[in-house]
Amino acid sequence: MSMAENAAPLHARIRADIEGAILSGALKAGDRIPFEHELMAQYGCARMTVNKALTGLVEAGLLERRKRAGTFVSRPQIHMAALAIPDIQAEVTGRGRIYRLELLSRDVLPAVSVDPDRMRPPRGAKVLALTCRHLADGVPFAVEERLISLKAVPDAASVDFTQVAPGSWLLAHVPWTEAEHRITAAPAGRLAGALGVDEGTACLLLDRRTWRGDQPITHVRQVFPGAGFDLVARFTGAAGGAA
C-alpha cells in the first residue's frame, strides 16, 4: 500500500473535526451540531463511534447534550489556568545552575493547628517542623518553613532532610488528594537574613497545603526574592481537553 492511510482512529478524527470547528469559530456557543444519525451518515460509521467522539467532547466540556433536543456547543470555558507549581530542585537545575539544600532547623512539635479553619485538626498528633534554604550556585534562592503531620506521614521522622528536599521526598512518597496554594507578595522581613536580601525586599510567598482525604499532610511557606523567580501559567483554551 503506497497510500498514507489515516493513522488516527475514526472517533478521534470526528472529535478533532468538531473541536476544530469550535476553536476556529465556525461553531459558536449555543449552536447545535448535527444529530448522531447525521454524523454516522456523514462519516459512514456506526452510532457508537459517533457517540464515543461526542461523549469525549462532553467530558472535555466543549459540548452539552439534551435528550430529544440535540447536541450543543457549550458556553465559553471556565476561566482557569494550569499553573505548574515548581519543584525547586528541578527549577534550579533546569536553569543549568547547581542546586544545594541546607537544613536550618528541625523540630518535633505538638500539633498546633496545622489547618486553622478548613479541616479537622489531627488531635494529639505530632508535627515535624523544618526550615530549609535552597541555593542556586551557592546563592540563596528560596527559604521554606514546613510542617509535616507525623500522623499522616510517620516515615518522615526518619528521613535525612539534609540530603533530600522535603518537597521532593513528599511528592515521591505521599499521594495527596487535595491541595491549596496561596500566592502573595510581601517584604522579606525576618527571613531577610537567610535570603541574603534587605528586609524590605519584595518577595513572592507561596503557601501550600496538601491533604489526603480530610487528613492534613503538609503545610509549607516558600519565600522567593522577587527578582529571581516568576510563576508562569500557560493555558490553552478549549483545545486542551481532559488530559
Add this chain to the structure above:
Amino acid sequence: MSMAENAAPLHARIRADIEGAILSGALKAGDRIPFEHELMAQYGCARMTVNKALTGLVEAGLLERRKRAGTFVSRPQIHMAALAIPDIQAEVTGRGRIYRLELLSRDVLPAVSVDPDRMRPPRGAKVLALTCRHLADGVPFAVEERLISLKAVPDAASVDFTQVAPGSWLLAHVPWTEAEHRITAAPAGRLAGALGVDEGTACLLLDRRTWRGDQPITHVRQVFPGAGFDLVARFTGAAGGAA
C-alpha cells in the same frame, strides 16, 4: 419495586470503585488492576462496559494501559493546580465592597512588540494602550496597564472604558484560545503614587497575555499592593477527574 435500585450506570460504578481503591491507597502507583475479562466476570457485564470505565480513567490520568501487559495505576498526578484568575470587579464586589473604575490614560499607538518572543507580531497594526485604576470603597485596589490589539479587536476602539473594565469587556466579547500568566513580586516603583503606597511596598504583579490562534489579543500587567490581595488556587487531585 420497593428497593432503591442503583441509579448510577454500571460503567460509572466500575469507575468509581477503581477510583476509590486508588484514592484510598488500596491500589498504589504501578499496581496492576484486573484484566478486562476478569472485571467483566466480576461485574457480570460485557467487555465494552468495562472498557468504557477504564478508558475514562485513562483520560482522567489515573490509569495507564499497555497492550499485552495490562492496566496499571499511574504515577502521582502531574503537579498542577487550577488557578482562578480573578475578574477584579467580581473580586471586589464579592468582598462586599464598592467597586469603582478610573481610566487614567488612553492612547492609540503603533504596534510596538506586544509579544516580544513568543508569536508573530501584528505588522502595521495599531494598539490601544490603557491605564486603569480599580478602587474598592474608594481605596486603590489595583492598577493595570493594558495593550489591546486593534487588529484583533477593532471594536475596542469605540468602547467607553470609563464605564466597563477592559478585562470584563474583553472576557465577554473576545474569545481566546491561549493565555499565559506570569506572577512576580516587585516593589511598587513608579506606580506607587497611583496605588497610594510607598515606592518600596511589595506588590503582586500579574502579567497576562491572551491569543486567538497566533494573533495576540491583549497584554495586561496588573499590580496589587501585597497586603490586599492573594491569588488562591485549589486543586483536587486524582478524585476530580476530567471535569
Add this chain to the structure above:
DNA sequence: ACATTAATTATGTATAGACATAAAAGAGGG
C-alpha cells in the same frame, strides 16, 4: 380552553461479536 395521555425522537447505556495492533513470551537457527 386545559389538563392528561400517548406517540415520537435523540440521547444514554449495554451487549456479543469481530478484527486490528502492540508487546511480551516462546521457539529455532546461527
Add this chain to the structure above:
DNA sequence: CCCTCTTTTATGTCTATACATAATTAATGT
C-alpha cells in the same frame, strides 16, 4: 548466547442491535 521469527494475549477500535430515558409534540378527554 544472541538474533530473528512466530505465537500468544490484552488492549484498541468498530459494528449492529436492543432497550431505557427524557423531553417535545400530538392526540385525547373533560
